[in-house]
Amino acid sequence: MAVIDTVDFFYLRMGEVEAISDNSQDSLLVRVSSGGDLGWGECDAAPLVSIASFIAPMSHGFCQPVGASVLGQRLDGPDDIARINREVRGKSLDLLQTSHTLAGIDMALWDLLGRRRGEPVWRLLGHGKSTAKTPYASQLFGDDPQQTLAKGKAQRSAGFRAVKFGWGPYGRGDAATDGEHIAAAREGLGEDGILLVDAGTVWVDDVDAAAARLEALTTHKATWLEEPFISPALGAYKELAARAAPLRIAGGEGAHNFHMAQQMIDFAGIGYVQIDAGRMGVSDSRRVADYAAQRDVRFVNHTFNSHIALSASLQAFAGHAQDDICEFPVEAKPLSREITQSLIERDADGLIRAPDAPGLGLEIDMDALARYLVPTEIHVGGQTLYSTPQLT
Amino acid sequence: MAVIDTVDFFYLRMGEVEAISDNSQDSLLVRVSSGGDLGWGECDAAPLVSIASFIAPMSHGFCQPVGASVLGQRLDGPDDIARINREVRGKSLDLLQTSHTLAGIDMALWDLLGRRRGEPVWRLLGHGKSTAKTPYASQLFGDDPQQTLAKGKAQRSAGFRAVKFGWGPYGRGDAATDGEHIAAAREGLGEDGILLVDAGTVWVDDVDAAAARLEALTTHKATWLEEPFISPALGAYKELAARAAPLRIAGGEGAHNFHMAQQMIDFAGIGYVQIDAGRMGVSDSRRVADYAAQRDVRFVNHTFNSHIALSASLQAFAGHAQDDICEFPVEAKPLSREITQSLIERDADGLIRAPDAPGLGLEIDMDALARYLVPTEIHVGGQTLYSTPQLT
Numbered sequence: 001m002a003v004i005d006t007v008d009f010f011y012l013r014m015g016e017v018e019a020i021s022d023n024s025q026d027s028l029l030v031r032v033s034s035g036g037d038l039g040w041g042e043c044d045a046a047p048l049v050s051i052a053s054f055i056a057p058m059s060h061g062f063c064q065p066v067g068a069s070v071l072g073q074r075l076d077g078p079d080d081i082a083r084i085n086r087e088v089r090g091k092s093l094d095l096l097q098t099s100h101t102l103a104g105i106d107m108a109l110w111d112l113l114g115r116r117r118g119e120p121v122w123r124l125l126g127h128g129k130s131t132a133k134t135p136y137a138s139q140l141f142g143d144d145p146q147q148t149l150a151k152g153k154a155q156r157s158a159g160f161r162a163v164k165f166g167w168g169p170y171g172r173g174d175a176a177t178d179g180e181h182i183a184a185a186r187e188g189l190g191e192d193g194i195l196l197v198d199a200g201t202v203w204v205d206d207v208d209a210a211a212a213r214l215e216a217l218t219t220h221k222a223t224w225l226e227e228p229f230i231s232p233a234l235g236a237y238k239e240l241a242a243r244a245a246p247l248r249i250a251g252g253e254g255a256h257n258f259h260m261a262q263q264m265i266d267f268a269g270i271g272y273v274q275i276d277a278g279r280m281g282v283s284d285s286r287r288v289a290d291y292a293a294q295r296d297v298r299f300v301n302h303t304f305n306s307h308i309a310l311s312a313s314l315q316a317f318a319g320h321a322q323d324d325i326c327e328f329p330v331e332a333k334p335l336s337r338e339i340t341q342s343l344i345e346r347d348a349d350g351l352i353r354a355p356d357a358p359g360l361g362l363e364i365d366m367d368a369l370a371r372y373l374v375p376t377e378i379h380v381g382g383q384t385l386y387s388t389p390q391l392t
Numbered sequence: 393m394a395v396i397d398t399v400d401f402f403y404l405r406m407g408e409v410e411a412i413s414d415n416s417q418d419s420l421l422v423r424v425s426s427g428g429d430l431g432w433g434e435c436d437a438a439p440l441v442s443i444a445s446f447i448a449p450m451s452h453g454f455c456q457p458v459g460a461s462v463l464g465q466r467l468d469g470p471d472d473i474a475r476i477n478r479e480v481r482g483k484s485l486d487l488l489q490t491s492h493t494l495a496g497i498d499m500a501l502w503d504l505l506g507r508r509r510g511e512p513v514w515r516l517l518g519h520g521k522s523t524a525k526t527p528y529a530s531q532l533f534g535d536d537p538q539q540t541l542a543k544g545k546a547q548r549s550a551g552f553r554a555v556k557f558g559w560g561p562y563g564r565g566d567a568a569t570d571g572e573h574i575a576a577a578r579e580g581l582g583e584d585g586i587l588l589v590d591a592g593t594v595w596v597d598d599v600d601a602a603a604a605r606l607e608a609l610t611t612h613k614a615t616w617l618e619e620p621f622i623s624p625a626l627g628a629y630k631e632l633a634a635r636a637a638p639l640r641i642a643g644g645e646g647a648h649n650f651h652m653a654q655q656m657i658d659f660a661g662i663g664y665v666q667i668d669a670g671r672m673g674v675s676d677s678r679r680v681a682d683y684a685a686q687r688d689v690r691f692v693n694h695t696f697n698s699h700i701a702l703s704a705s706l707q708a709f710a711g712h713a714q715d716d717i718c719e720f721p722v723e724a725k726p727l728s729r730e731i732t733q734s735l736i737e738r739d740a741d742g743l744i745r746a747p748d749a750p751g752l753g754l755e756i757d758m759d760a761l762a763r764y765l766v767p768t769e770i771h772v773g774g775q776t777l778y779s780t781p782q783l784t
Contacts, residue, residue, distance in 0.1 A: 017449065017452065018452075018453070019453040019456065019483075021452060021453050021454055022452050023455070023486070025451065044486075045451075045486075045487075045488065046445065046451050046455050046487045046488075047448075048449065049445045049488075049489050052438075052440050052444035053438065053441045055440075056438045056439075057440065057766075058409050059438050060409070060410075060413060060418075061410070061413050063438050064411065089622075091411075094415070094438075095437075095438045096488050096491065096492045096648065097441050097489040098488075100488045200454075230481075232649065232652045232655055234651075234659065259597065259626075260624045262624075262627070263624055263659070266626070266627055267626065267659050374449075375771075375772075376773075378444075378769070379769040380440060380766060380767075380768050381766045381767060
């Protein structure tokens with residue numbers, strides 16, 4: 001029997017962080033060791049806050065630190081990972097940050113188990129094979145329609161048939177200008193391109209504001225409109241979905257456990273559910289992929305971090321041939337690209353798939369970690385509860 | 393024009409904290425100052441994690457620290473509090489802990505504004521008066537039915553007509569034993585007592601497990617069954633509610649913003665929505681109270697902390713005469729009772745109401761804070777981002 005011996009958090013950060021929608025400007029890596037084996041994961045989370053959630057003193061029985069349900073636990077197989085997930089979500093029920101911390105730990109546990117057994121994670125998850133996905137280049141809208149046109153052309157030249165434009169000015173000005181951005185994006189992509197649009201929750205829960213953008217999206221054949229609203233605004237989603245058909249609505253990145261994704265599938269009328277393994281973990285992502293398949297909702301990963309998170313997100317739906325597109329960050333910061341010794345690359349057909357290699361299939365570049373590491377210390381009541389661990 | 397000059401967090405803790413369902417074992421108090429005025433609030437949160445969320449370095453534009461949207465903001469009236477809420481929830485969208493931090497700040501902002509204007513918060517919120525509520529004594533089930541019987545009798549003797557039993561062994565053994573607890577609770581309370589039962593999410597999303605307890609609850613005339621499931625399990629709630637009628641289902645303490653409570657009202661079939669101002673703030677609690685009233689769902693506070701949090705929770709529905717019961721913690725730890733110089737007491741009829749006094753109507757006992765204060769420091773990248781502030 002092997003137990004979880006250590007869980008180490010590494011807070012990495014670019015020298016400068018801007019107030020833009022780019023999650024690759026920092027990273028929280030998790031390293032788990034058990035019986036001499038190592039596994040790595042990545043949280044899409046505010047690093048300091050997730051570190052605090054792992055080591056915080058207990059507040060009460062259902063507000064325990066995440067670490068209380070992880071360290072020392074048995075880790076012999078997938079059932080152990082399921083048990084750890086249940087225990088963390090139960091004992092840390094009232095600690096709001098929990099899921100964004102557990103996500104990276106869960107990822108590391110799967111990676112560790114895969115390495116120990118010499119199997120890719122997707123096989124441990126029960127998938128028979130790793131099917132090819134069309135990666136979509138995920139990038140911000142340009143500041144004006146001309147920039148958006150140029151960005152569309154650039155990605156097409158770079159070999160991406162599918163491109164997502166998001167955030168930036170979209171939804172912040174008038175509907176006419178937004179329409180010009182959509183027209184420009186379509187022109188840049190060409191008629192046969194897959195055009196995806198991300199509103200980044202800009203309308204919060206205002207259905208009419210979102211509906212004013214539907215005509216341009218339909219005219220220019222967008223495949224989906226993503227995150228018109230914040231995740232819990234289920235009623236707003238449902239109403240918009242009815243008005244938008246055949247254009248489909250996408251959402252779900254705000255979900256940080258299976259049940260939140262389930263309620264979007266059941267009550268929000270979405271056509272695509274977008275799941276970030278860095279926010280809910282591989283285990284819950286896998287459950288969502290299966291649930292979506294049963295309800296004819298397409299599963300797509302949400303990924304804006306390193307290829308550790310990308311690989312982890314691909315594992316959950318690796319075997320689902322019908323879920324055939326995936327998010328592929330193309331504007332990620334150097335930190336995010338340098339964390340791993342290699343990257344998940346497109347094949348000759350421009351497709352990608354979850355690696356056919358043990359665990360998540362990627363090796364960490366320890367020198368890169370040293371370059372970006374942010375020394376951090378937390379002291380409570382005279383005790384040092386966290387101090388950046390040694391890299392070696 | 394006044395701006396928010398400082399926001400100070402004070403982490404208080406009992407010498408010993410047990411792994412039981414008692415949120416009063418620690419506390420995170422918030423003190424806000426603006427133009428020479430002070431206001432106080434309390435978060436029902438893991439203190440260290442919420443402190444970290446206030447001062448964490450920015451991760452990206454939508455994962456900014458809570459403090460970035462609070463410090464230096466204009467604070468002249470209720471509209472300013474609404475704007476600050478919107479800004480925090482937008483710029484800290486991807487920082488999961490946010491709501492549990494904002495809640496205490498929002499409370500302090502209302503307290504400050506009320507003190508500055510010499511008005512109780514409920515009046516600033518637009519309520520014409522502060523109506524009387526029947527407080528229910530909120531306590532854990534006994535370890536066995538005999539203990540539960542004794543606890544029921546004790547609260548009845550202490551003058552509580554309404555009593556809630558929760559957590560402890562309930563739902564963790566078989567349905568027959570749970571039924572004996574319910575029978576014992578009813579016997580202890582007497583025929584005319586208001587019996588409330590809290591399952592503390594023990595069945596997660598297992599409808600059949602919950603349904604096996606319905607007969608005993610109906611036989612012994614419980615008013616509600618609370619939190620059979622975790623908050624996002626809307627489908628499970630809905631199915632159980634249909635099977636439980638006329639027994640009503642209560643839930644909502646897991647909601648940490650207006651939209652999460654809204655979706656429980658819209659999609660979970662609950663008869664009572666339970667809102668903790670220490671988790672979503674006074675502002676969003678007020679919105680939920682109004683929304684519930686429109687849909688014939690009864691609003692009840694959830695409170696397991698000091699009377700700062702109790703007063704704040706009462707403000708939101710102070711004017712709603714139809715929402716006539718309220719949670720009143722009776723097993724709170726000394727820390728929780730000593731934070732304020734006075735407590736909200738029952739009147740001759742055994743009823744309580746939101747204080748008719750400026751702000752939240754309570755004064756902080758600074759000596760008590762000194763007794764329970766936990767010195768805390770957070771250092772990131774060579775800078776001290778948090779150090780326990782001076783009490784004076």
